[in-house]
Amino acid sequence: MDGSLALEIPQIFPEIALSVFGIAILLLDTFLPKSKRHAATGIALAAIALTAVFTLGLVGEDGTFFSGMIVVDGFSIFLRITFLVVGALTVLASSSYATRENLAVGEFQALVLFAIVGMNLMAASNELIMIFLGLETLSIASYILLGIKRSDAKSNEAALKYFLLGSFSSAFMLYGIALAYGATRTTNLEAIGREIAAGSAGMTLIYVAVGLLFVGFGFKVAVVPFHVWTPDVYEGAPTPISAFMSVGPKAAGFAVLVRVLMVAFPAAYAKWLGLVWLSAVLTMFVGNCVALVQSNIKRMLAYSSIAHAGYILVAVATRNQEGVAALLFYTLTYALMNIGAFTIVSLVSRQGDRKTYLDDYAGLGFKQPGLAAALSIFLLSLAGIPLTAGFAGKFFIFRAALESKFVWLAIIGVLNSAISVYYYLRVIVVMYMKEAPDDWSPVAMSSSAIAVIALSVLGILQFGIFPDMLISLARSSVIGYR
Amino acid sequence: MPHSILTLITFLPAGGAALLLFWPRTGASAIRNIAMGVSLLTLLLSLPLFPAFDTSNPGMQFEQSAAWIPSLGIRYHVGIDGISLFLVLLTTVLTPVAILSSWKSIQTKVREYHLFMLLLETGMIGVFVALDFFLFYVFWEVMLVPMYFLIGVWGGQRRIYAAVKFFLYTMVGSVLMLLAIIALYLLNGATTFDFPAILESLHQGNLILSPGQQHWLFLAFFFAFAIKVPLFPLHTWLPDAHVEAPTAGSVVLAGVLLKMGTYGIVRFCLPLFPEATREFTPFISLLAVVGIIYGALVAMVQTDIKKLVAYSSVSHLGFVVLGIFALNEQGLHGAMYQMLNHGISTGALFLLVGMLYDRRHTRLIDEFGGLADPLPVFSAIFMIVALSSIGLPMLNGFVGEFLILLGAFDADRTYAVIAASGVILSAVYMLWVYQRVVFGQVTNPRNRRLLDLDFREKLVLLPLVVLIFWMGIYSESFLRKMDGSVSQVLQHFRSSAVVMKH
Numbered sequence: 001m002d003g004s005l006a007l008e009i010p011q012i013f014p015e016i017a018l019s020v021f022g023i024a025i026l027l028l029d030t031f032l033p034k035s036k037r038h039a040a041t042g043i044a045l046a047a048i049a050l051t052a053v054f055t056l057g058l059v060g061e062d063g064t065f066f067s068g069m070i071v072v073d074g075f076s077i078f079l080r081i082t083f084l085v086v087g088a089l090t091v092l093a094s095s096s097y098a099t100r101e102n103l104a105v106g107e108f109q110a111l112v113l114f115a116i117v118g119m120n121l122m123a124a125s126n127e128l129i130m131i132f133l134g135l136e137t138l139s140i141a142s143y144i145l146l147g148i149k150r151s152d153a154k155s156n157e158a159a160l161k162y163f164l165l166g167s168f169s170s171a172f173m174l175y176g177i178a179l180a181y182g183a184t185r186t187t188n189l190e191a192i193g194r195e196i197a198a199g200s201a202g203m204t205l206i207y208v209a210v211g212l213l214f215v216g217f218g219f220k221v222a223v224v225p226f227h228v229w230t231p232d233v234y235e236g237a238p239t240p241i242s243a244f245m246s247v248g249p250k251a252a253g254f255a256v257l258v259r260v261l262m263v264a265f266p267a268a269y270a271k272w273l274g275l276v277w278l279s280a281v282l283t284m285f286v287g288n289c290v291a292l293v294q295s296n297i298k299r300m301l302a303y304s305s306i307a308h309a310g311y312i313l314v315a316v317a318t319r320n321q322e323g324v325a326a327l328l329f330y331t332l333t334y335a336l337m338n339i340g341a342f343t344i345v346s347l348v349s350r351q352g353d354r355k356t357y358l359d360d361y362a363g364l365g366f367k368q369p370g371l372a373a374a375l376s377i378f379l380l381s382l383a384g385i386p387l388t389a390g391f392a393g394k395f396f397i398f399r400a401a402l403e404s405k406f407v408w409l410a411i412i413g414v415l416n417s418a419i420s421v422y423y424y425l426r427v428i429v430v431m432y433m434k435e436a437p438d439d440w441s442p443v444a445m446s447s448s449a450i451a452v453i454a455l456s457v458l459g460i461l462q463f464g465i466f467p468d469m470l471i472s473l474a475r476s477s478v479i480g481y482r
Numbered sequence: 483m484p485h486s487i488l489t490l491i492t493f494l495p496a497g498g499a500a501l502l503l504f505w506p507r508t509g510a511s512a513i514r515n516i517a518m519g520v521s522l523l524t525l526l527l528s529l530p531l532f533p534a535f536d537t538s539n540p541g542m543q544f545e546q547s548a549a550w551i552p553s554l555g556i557r558y559h560v561g562i563d564g565i566s567l568f569l570v571l572l573t574t575v576l577t578p579v580a581i582l583s584s585w586k587s588i589q590t591k592v593r594e595y596h597l598f599m600l601l602l603e604t605g606m607i608g609v610f611v612a613l614d615f616f617l618f619y620v621f622w623e624v625m626l627v628p629m630y631f632l633i634g635v636w637g638g639q640r641r642i643y644a645a646v647k648f649f650l651y652t653m654v655g656s657v658l659m660l661l662a663i664i665a666l667y668l669l670n671g672a673t674t675f676d677f678p679a680i681l682e683s684l685h686q687g688n689l690i691l692s693p694g695q696q697h698w699l700f701l702a703f704f705f706a707f708a709i710k711v712p713l714f715p716l717h718t719w720l721p722d723a724h725v726e727a728p729t730a731g732s733v734v735l736a737g738v739l740l741k742m743g744t745y746g747i748v749r750f751c752l753p754l755f756p757e758a759t760r761e762f763t764p765f766i767s768l769l770a771v772v773g774i775i776y777g778a779l780v781a782m783v784q785t786d787i788k789k790l791v792a793y794s795s796v797s798h799l800g801f802v803v804l805g806i807f808a809l810n811e812q813g814l815h816g817a818m819y820q821m822l823n824h825g826i827s828t829g830a831l832f833l834l835v836g837m838l839y840d841r842r843h844t845r846l847i848d849e850f851g852g853l854a855d856p857l858p859v860f861s862a863i864f865m866i867v868a869l870s871s872i873g874l875p876m877l878n879g880f881v882g883e884f885l886i887l888l889g890a891f892d893a894d895r896t897y898a899v900i901a902a903s904g905v906i907l908s909a910v911y912m913l914w915v916y917q918r919v920v921f922g923q924v925t926n927p928r929n930r931r932l933l934d935l936d937f938r939e940k941l942v943l944l945p946l947v948v949l950i951f952w953m954g955i956y957s958e959s960f961l962r963k964m965d966g967s968v969s970q971v972l973q974h975f976r977s978s979a980v981v982m983k984h
Contacts, residue, residue: 366591385627386620399554399664403672410664414657421653425630425646433634433642468551475553 008065011072013054015117021047022113029106041095044109048088055080068188071126074477079123079255082332086248087116089339089452093240096446115141119252128177128187139166145241158236165229173216179209192264210268221253224282227306234302243342246305251331276317283310284416291423298356315397318404325474326396333389340456341378347443363436372431374453379424381460384417389463488544488560488611494524495603502597510592517596521578528574540966555674560611564967569610572825576737577603580730583942598628606738615663615675637726644726651719655706662702700758710743714773717796724792729836737829741821744802753974763807771897773800778907788845791831798824805886813889814968820882827871830946852924856932861920868916870950872909878953
């Protein structure tokens with residue numbers, strides 16, 4: 001066993017590379033003169049590129065490693081790539097933001113890398129304790145990132161709120177893990193599944209454990225009724241981090257939730273299905289309906305991200321391969337549109353994140369047509385208009401839902417999607433149908449922000465018009481998934 | 483004819499839009515010329531479809547099919563039959579007319595305006611040629627976006643309200659249709675979204691829909707189409723959208739967009755869900771008749787000419803729906819014909835109202851009177867169009883209404899009689915508004931010096947006036963092309979109804 005452990009190290013090369021580069025950035029930040037510290041962005045991007053190479057090298061692997069703690073399969077590889085895409089876009093979007101807001105670029109980028117390590121570990125965990133470790137790595141990095149604007153009261157509030165509620169939810173999760181361990185004498189997901197199937201576990205304990213785990217993850221992915229922290233945190237956070245929080249940890253949380261429920265607790269999950277169903281419905285309704293009345297665009301996008309968690313929960317509720325594939329497709333494409341939208345919000349908000357209200361977008365459509373057109377594409381994609389990736393993703397999810405006979409869930413889902421059109425259109429209305437104020441000041445662009453926006457637009461159109469490749473990839477990633 | 487002709491016609495306007503996207507926004511007249519040129523070229527390409535269309539073949543022609551998203555069984559499949567042929571032509575005729583009509587009235591954001599006009603044309607043609615359900619849905623939805631911008635940016639006072647209402651109404655209807663489409667695909671073995679293929683397996687008995695499934699699927703499809711038509715009582719978005727849209731937008735909205743609803747009913751609801759169609763026919767016919775009378779009565783009391791024309795659309799489209807649900811040859815022929823007539827006559831009415839508005843910046847009937855004197859050409863054309871809308875023999879409207887009433891009489895006498903009184907009502911509001919606007923002395927001194935139609939405006943109206951006479955006198959040349967496909971729809975409808983009974 002000991003001899004083979006070294007041979008298994010390549011399976012976690014991606015996480016090792018990210019950690020090493022993250023530490024290197026922190027060290028360089030200390031020793032380099034201030035004028036050269038922006039090099040951190042380049043290093044972080046290089047780290048992500050190298051990690052992507054390592055990750056792609058794992059394609060085709062299928063098995064568990066490190067005494068069953070790490071699982072490398074299509075599902076985890078797809079997710080690791082998703083997190084790297086999220087990370088790369090966040091790093092790019094953050095670099096100009098950090099410069100504008102006079103934040104320490106190095107710390108910023110290093111923390112993003114550490115957050116990716118946490119998400120990657122979550123996706124590759126086959127073990128409740130490993131999941132918890134990954135989650136904590138992610139969480140600690142996010143607590144700091146949220147509060148990185150130390151002199152900004154809102155940023156502090158966001159960090160504190162997320163920290164308190166995050167710790168709270170971690171406690172729920174740990175309690176769930178402890179009960180599951182108590183009932184089955186193991187924390188390995190497959191072993192738990194076997195114990196339960198063999199009938200040697202106390203089912204009452206298992207039911208409670210699954211409920212507690214759902215509550216814990218529910219906080220992390222912000223599904224109703226565990227969503228209340230989201231708008232305040234997204235509003236106060238540095239905008240690129242709002243973007244990151246709305247896609248990265250959310251995708252990771254859902255991925256783990258699906259794996260835990262489907263591998264370890266399929267029987268208990270069936271018992272809880274009614275609650276998952278209800279939570280999905282509530283999440284969609286609350287997210288969409290409250291988003292209707294928001295005048296701050298960051299808060300609107302926060303509620304929109306709650307609504308999208310609802311759609312993803314529909315995919316979780318289907319409990320089949322098609323649903324899991326839809327989840328993979330959705331989280332990746334959702335990341336593109338949400339990061340794109342938040343990046344533009346961050347640019348429009350100008351220095352100090354002041355202009356985040358809907359009225360601040362008046363006349364943007366004809367003052368800066370390229371920027372407004374890109375934001376329109378992101379919003380139409382979030383609304384699920386055809387030829388965008390957002391539509392392809394919803395189509396995939398509702399197809400899976402109907403296939404699993406969740407007709408009402410699908411009906412409620414599409415009606416919600418129609419409701420959501422209203423608030424996404426509101427932004428477009430303001431941009432194109434209201435006149436710009438007289439004291440209009442142009443939105444300053446930066447090359448890194450342009451890169452994020454261009455890549456996101458390209459991705460959304462590519463996966464919206466020709467989604468075939470990504471759908472096939474998502475499907476083949478979940479083959480063998482129980 | 484190349485086999486990709488429909489693809490070319492569909493995407494040529496989008497190509498023009500892409501060109502405009504990179505054109506400098508300062509060259510307004512060049513932009514107008516490009517948009518006009520592209521839409522004329524599209525028209526030129528589409529015209530040969532008419533003679534080349536094989537009357538003896540009731541099925542799809544000029545078909546093209548290619549893999550698009552194989553992992554979900556989605557193909558790019560286009561084709562036209564006698565039902566969609568004329569709707570495609572209607573679209574390609576009305577778009578250049580609409581663009582020419584806004585030559586002077588659109589002076590702001592000229593580039594974006596024409597870009598959206600051309601995108602809209604692609605969307606509209608796409609809806610009529612798409613034979614894959616997914617492709618159809620994509621065009622159906624995507625077309626909303628340019629129309630939304632046209633109303634919202636270049637519209638009147640309450641344009642934002644109207645634009646959002648238009649978008650949301652259509653959206654709510656169409657998302658349910660999307661689910662019905664997916665459900666149909668899953669019931670058929672989750673292999674294809676191809677409409678002819680699904681229809682085929684329905685006829686072969688490979689796909690059997692239970693009465694309950696038919697019931698709900700029909701409703702989901704019909705709801706989407708009924709909003710678009712719009713069928714009473716789902717019509718409330720229409721007066722707002724029509725009144726607030728710029729003239730060209732109203733022309734396209736009334737001329738083509740409303741037809742998408744009735745087209746969808748004929749294309750999908752009847753052949754796919756015959757039993758459910760029978761089940762709902764009495765109810766839908768009732769709504770259609772109510773719409774005919776209600777639309778006419780509301781039109782009668784309007785003080786704004788544009789609103790009057792908008793409500794007259796509710797009445798006219800009620801006729802079309804009544805004709806479709808007569809479920810016989812005459813009714814369906816009449817409905818198809820009336821769809822074209824309404825597109826041309828109402829399109830022309832909106833153009834005329836727009837020309838008045840350009841001159842006086844008001845559309846209130848009270849502001850006008852005695853226009854025959856300063857505007858003789860305008861008044862003459864208005865007369866022709868008004869009479870065509872009423873359904874005077876020798877003009878296009880007569881043929882459609884007559885066939886519809888014939889069919890409706892066969893199906894249900896009571897409804898036919900009530901609908902026939904709708905024809906009288908339409909004469910009342912149309913002639914009354916004509917009298918108040920055109921006849922008598924010039925009551926408002928500001929109308930005395932108005933200039934009559936200029937060359938461009940005559941050019942805008944000319945093709946429509948020609949069509950009004952042509953379709954009124956030589957209706958046979960149009961009806962013959964529709965004949966085969968209309969019979970086939972009814973045949974499918976009847977044969978599957980028989981299969982269901984056994």
